[in-house]
Amino acid sequence: MSLIRLQNISRLYEMGGETIHALRDVSMEVQRGEYVAIMGPSGSGKSTLMNLLGCLDTCTSGTYELNGALVSELDDNQLAEIRNREIGFVFQTFNLLPRANALRNVELPLIYAGVPSAERKRIAMETLESVGLGNRIRHKPNEMSGGQRQRVAIARALVNSPSIILADEPTGNLDTKTGDEILALLRQLSDKGNTIFVVTHEEDVARHARRIIRIRDGLIADDSGGKK
Amino acid sequence: MRFLFEIKEGLLIAWDAVRANKMRSVLTTLGIIIGIVTVTAMATAIDALNRAFRESISVLGADVLFVSRINWQTHTEQEWIEEMNRPDITREQARKVENQMRLASAVAPTVSSTRAVWYKKRRANRVSIVGTTDQFLTTSGFSIALGRFMTADEVEGGRPVCVIGNDVATNLFEREPPLGKKIKIGEHQLEVIGVLEKRGSFLGMESFDNQVILPIPQFVFSYWRRPSYDIQVKVAQLDQLEDAKEELRGLVRKIRHDNPADPDSFSINQQEQFVQTFDKVTGTIAAVGLVITGMSLLVGGIGIMNIMFVSVAERTREIGVRKAIGAKRRTILLQFLIEAASICLLGGLAGLGITYVLTLLAAGAFPYFPLTMSLPVMGLAIVTSILTGVISGFLPAWRAARMNPVDALRNE
Numbered sequence: 001m002s003l004i005r006l007q008n009i010s011r012l013y014e015m016g017g018e019t020i021h022a023l024r025d026v027s028m029e030v031q032r033g034e035y036v037a038i039m040g041p042s043g044s045g046k047s048t049l050m051n052l053l054g055c056l057d058t059c060t061s062g063t064y065e066l067n068g069a070l071v072s073e074l075d076d077n078q079l080a081e082i083r084n085r086e087i088g089f090v091f092q093t094f095n096l097l098p099r100a101n102a103l104r105n106v107e108l109p110l111i112y113a114g115v116p117s118a119e120r121k122r123i124a125m126e127t128l129e130s131v132g133l134g135n136r137i138r139h140k141p142n143e144m145s146g147g148q149r150q151r152v153a154i155a156r157a158l159v160n161s162p163s164i165i166l167a168d169e170p171t172g173n174l175d176t177k178t179g180d181e182i183l184a185l186l187r188q189l190s191d192k193g194n195t196i197f198v199v200t201h202e203e204d205v206a207r208h209a210r211r212i213i214r215i216r217d218g219l220i221a222d223d224s225g226g227k228k
Numbered sequence: 229m230r231f232l233f234e235i236k237e238g239l240l241i242a243w244d245a246v247r248a249n250k251m252r253s254v255l256t257t258l259g260i261i262i263g264i265v266t267v268t269a270m271a272t273a274i275d276a277l278n279r280a281f282r283e284s285i286s287v288l289g290a291d292v293l294f295v296s297r298i299n300w301q302t303h304t305e306q307e308w309i310e311e312m313n314r315p316d317i318t319r320e321q322a323r324k325v326e327n328q329m330r331l332a333s334a335v336a337p338t339v340s341s342t343r344a345v346w347y348k349k350r351r352a353n354r355v356s357i358v359g360t361t362d363q364f365l366t367t368s369g370f371s372i373a374l375g376r377f378m379t380a381d382e383v384e385g386g387r388p389v390c391v392i393g394n395d396v397a398t399n400l401f402e403r404e405p406p407l408g409k410k411i412k413i414g415e416h417q418l419e420v421i422g423v424l425e426k427r428g429s430f431l432g433m434e435s436f437d438n439q440v441i442l443p444i445p446q447f448v449f450s451y452w453r454r455p456s457y458d459i460q461v462k463v464a465q466l467d468q469l470e471d472a473k474e475e476l477r478g479l480v481r482k483i484r485h486d487n488p489a490d491p492d493s494f495s496i497n498q499q500e501q502f503v504q505t506f507d508k509v510t511g512t513i514a515a516v517g518l519v520i521t522g523m524s525l526l527v528g529g530i531g532i533m534n535i536m537f538v539s540v541a542e543r544t545r546e547i548g549v550r551k552a553i554g555a556k557r558r559t560i561l562l563q564f565l566i567e568a569a570s571i572c573l574l575g576g577l578a579g580l581g582i583t584y585v586l587t588l589l590a591a592g593a594f595p596y597f598p599l600t601m602s603l604p605v606m607g608l609a610i611v612t613s614i615l616t617g618v619i620s621g622f623l624p625a626w627r628a629a630r631m632n633p634v635d636a637l638r639n640e
Contacts, residue, residue, distance in 0.1 A: 056552060056633045077556045084554020095549045095637070099244050111237055112554040156553065 001068065003163060003195055004030040004053065009062035011048050011218075022048040023059070024218040032163075035190040037209035038199045045218040047168075050199045054087050054166045055079045067163050084112050088157025092169035094149045096141040102128060102152045103137040109160045127155045131185060147178035154185060164195045171205055183208045234559055238566035245539065245567055246574070256535045257575040260613060263525030264579025265586075268601070268609045270521045272587055274514045276599045281506050283598065289369050290499050291466045293476055295325070295459040299495035301505055314493045315484070316456035319444065324483045325459055326363075331472035333464040334366035339447055339455040345440060346412040347400040355396055356439040357413060359447025359455075367460035370436075375407045375422035378443055386445025391422040395437040411440070416450040418442060473498075525612065528575070529620035536568050536624035547628050548636030561629035568621025569614050576613025580606060 011023040022045045030036060040046040051057035052064065055071055058079075064072040067086055074082065088109075089095075096105045106124040115123070128137055131151040141149050150170060157165050167186065171179030187208055190196050198209055206212050214222040246253045294300075297314045299307070322337035329335055339359045345352045358364075365377045373394065382389055390411065397406050410417045418440070427436040448455065463472040473496055486493050540547070547560060555563075584601055591599040 051634050054552070056637070077558075080551065080554055080556040083552060089552050091549075091637070095545065095552075097546060097549070099248055108550070109553045111233075112550075112556075112559065114233055160554075 002029040002065075003032040003034075003067060004028075005063075005065040006052075007063045009052065009059045009064065011045075011052065011057070012060045021218050023052070025062070026218070026220055027062075028213065028220060028223065030195065032195055033190075033193050035187075035196045035208070035210045036198070037206035037212045038197060038215060039201060039203075039206050039212055040215035040221075041201065044215045046199055046215045048218075049215060050166060050168055050197065053164070053197060054089060055082050080112075084109055085160060086163040088160065088162040088165040090150070090153050090157050090165065090167035090170045092172040094141070094146075094153045094173070096149060096152055096156075098141055101138050101140050102133060102144070102155075105141070105152055106155045106159050109156060113160060124155075124159055127159045128152070130158070131155045145178070146174050147181055150174065150178075150182050151185065154182070154189075158189070158194075164197060165189065167196065167198045169200055170198060171200075171202070179205075234562050235566065238563045239570065241563055242567035242570040246571060249539075252535060253571060253574075256531050257571055257578065259528030259531035260525070260572050260575030260616065261528075261579040261582065263521075263528035263616070264576045264609050264613055265582050266521040266524045267518065267612065268580060268583040268605055269586060270517045271514075271605045271608060272583065272599065272601050274510060274517065275602055275605060276597055277513075278510055279598045281510075282503075289367075289462070291463045291469060292367055292369075292498070293461040293463065293469075293473060294497040295461065295476065295480055296495055296497055297456055300497040301501045311495070316454070317459065317484075317494060319448075319457060321480070321483050322457045322459050325461070325476070325479060328479055328483075329461060329476060331464055331468050331475050332461045334363040334460075334462040336360050336363035336367045336460045337444065337457040338364065338460060339444065339452060339457055341447075341451055343413050343451070345396060345400065347409065350400050352396055352399045352438075354438075355393075357447065357451065358439055358441045359444040359451075360441060361444060364441065364460070367462040370427065371425045373423045373425045375420070377422055378441070383443040383445070386443050386449060388416065388418050388442075388446055389421045390418040390440050390442040391424060392420055392441075393424050393437040393439045394426040396440060397423045413440065414450060416446075418446070469498075525616060529572075529616045532568055532572060532617060533620040533624060535571075536564060536621050537627070539567070540564060540624045540628040543628075544631065544636050544639040547631050548633050548639065551631070551633035552637060557629040560631075561625045564625035564628050565618055565621050568625070569617035572613045572617030572620075573610070576609055576616075579613070580609045583609075 006026055006028050009023055009026045010021065013020040013022055026049065038046050038049060048057065052059055055066070055074075056079075059072055062072065063070060066082065069082065071079070071082060083089075097108070100108075103121070103124055106128055107120050110120040110123060125134070125137060128134055131154055133148060133151050133155065136144060136148060136152075139148075141152070144152070154165075154170075157167075165186075170186070171182055174182060183205065186196055186198065190210075196209075198205060200206055212222070212224060213220060295317065297317060298311050319337065322335075326335040326337075337360065341357045342354055343357050345355045345357075361383045362378050362380045364370075365372075372391070374397075375391075377391055378387075378389060381387075392400075392406065392411070400406070400411065401409065406420045406423060409420050411420060412418075424437070424439075424441075461472070461476055463469050477492065477496060480494055480496075481492060484493050550560065587599055587601045591597070
């Protein structure tokens with residue numbers, strides 16, 4: 001069974017009386033453990049696709065099955081639960097809580113999942129160690145470098161052991177060297193069996209994935225295995 | 229379980245937010261502090277007024293009935309005119325009540341007036357002069373500090389003797405022993421045979437310690453030829469108060485020959501009536517006062533609402549992130565409600581502290597006024613401040629909770 005199955009997904013926006021087709025009749029399947037890059041120019045619909053995959057947004061028509069659950073039928077609260085359990089987000093601008101230290105940032109998804117304090121701290125600590133930040137747990141985001149911040153964000157995405165990790169331009173705010181480190185880390189996670197999506201417009205970044213989906217004008221223009 | 233968890237989490241976040249914006253928090257809280265101070269100060273003052281009243285009303289005695297032409301609870305002008313036209317209660321009628329009333333332990337007719345009292349060159353103005361009988365000691369509940377009260381014989385014989393209140397004694401005699409001395413009221417001299425125990429004032433206006441008590445015949449002879457009497461009836465047993473009241477009413481109607489078809493030509497008053505009238509008055513004062521002071525709390529609440537809207541707008545992105553990683557609407561709602569409630573609770577506690585200090589200061593300045601902050605007032609302040617936070621925080625929190633995560637995350 002596929003981890004993700006999109007069937008005839010469309011997403012329309014009303015904007016100033018005009019209807020915009022962000023996605024038109026998109027269908028695709030993704031298996032567990034795949035490393036997928038979603039590419040496309042601005043306005044192509046790749047962000048909309050990522051929002052749908054991440055259950056932040058719902059489609060106008062079509063069906064979305066994630067891990068056997070028909071996500072397209074769920075309400076706001078159920079979607080929040082799915083996001084908490086099944087999806088880990090990594091953002092271009094990290095989006096850490098500025099006043100909370102690394103440990104607390106990573107704990108957050110566990111808090112919303114209702115994990116008791118002691119266990120939460122243990123899991124968060126282990127996850128931070130796994131991304132190489134075991135010695136930075138008490139640091140706040142403004143006391144860390146960009147690369148370290150993105151590692152914290154990745155740890156936060158991983159901490160609930162989600163089915164998929166969605167990274168939106170994860171290297172967009174980093175220099176090349178740090179960006180490569182982050183990509184290497186994602187690659188490592190992929191090798192461990194995690195399902196990863198990277199949304200990017202950089203070929204260099206996309207090349208790390210094993211499959212590249214190109215979006216243009218709300219349609220899948222190309223879907224092929226990426227180069228190693 | 230999950231709910232407690234979220235509350236604890238909300239408290240942590242709220243504390244963070246308050247600390248992160250110290251100046252803003254202090255200024256916002258100021259509105260609530262002022263609101264809570266005015267509300268609690270008002271409530272404490274009304275509370276003290278009530279207690280002062282109850283303390284002084286207890287002087288009248290719950291088991292004493294007061295027969296009078298006038299109803300203490302008279303409301304309209306018409307009633308007043310009707311009462312003034314009632315025939316006087318005479319000494320003869322009072323005597324019949326004394327002789328025939330069964331459920332009473334003491335009956336004392338009284339007449340009173342206000343005069344200046346002299347001793348040598350010293351004068352006390354506006355002293356109440358009360359003409360009564362030896363039974364008055366029982367019905368009034370006074371006790372004697374010095375000397376003795378009038379005897380039945382002295383009353384019958386209309387002897388020129390008197391018993392004086394504590395204030396009269398200190399005002400006229402200062403350090404001299406008053407017993408046996410002659411005081412002068414109008415043209416007549418009276419010998420002081422006793423001094424009453426200090427009793428305190430009634431509502432701070434009319435002092436029971438500022439009176440001179442003398443035999444009725446002496447009073448009638450010297451000051452007022454044909455007065456209308458009031459009759460104080462002390463009921464033998466408090467649980468027979470209603471029966472006694474009925475007996476008294478029937479008896480006085482019979483004595484005064486009230487026509488069976490007519491209403492009473494007199495009123496039977498009791499302490500309870502005063503309490504009711506007073507409760508009505510203080511109830512109104514409290515309602516009006518709390519509405520007015522509540523306004524300042526409302527202003528404080530609007531301040532909180534305003535700042536919470538700002539806080540929500542500033543943290544749109546944070547809300548987006550929290551939603552993306554699994555916060556539900558309820559969680560976000562709760563987070564901001566708790567934040568608003570915490571700010572208000574802090575303000576409420578600070579306000580309570582300020583009122584407490586003010587109460588202590590005021591109590592020091594007015595030692596005879598029973599000013600203390602009561603537990604219900606404290607509870608009221610805390611509940612009110614939390615409620616203010618929850619109510620004024622609701623709209624901003626609701627806006628935060630309903631944010632679309634995609635839009636919230638896109639917010640710069």
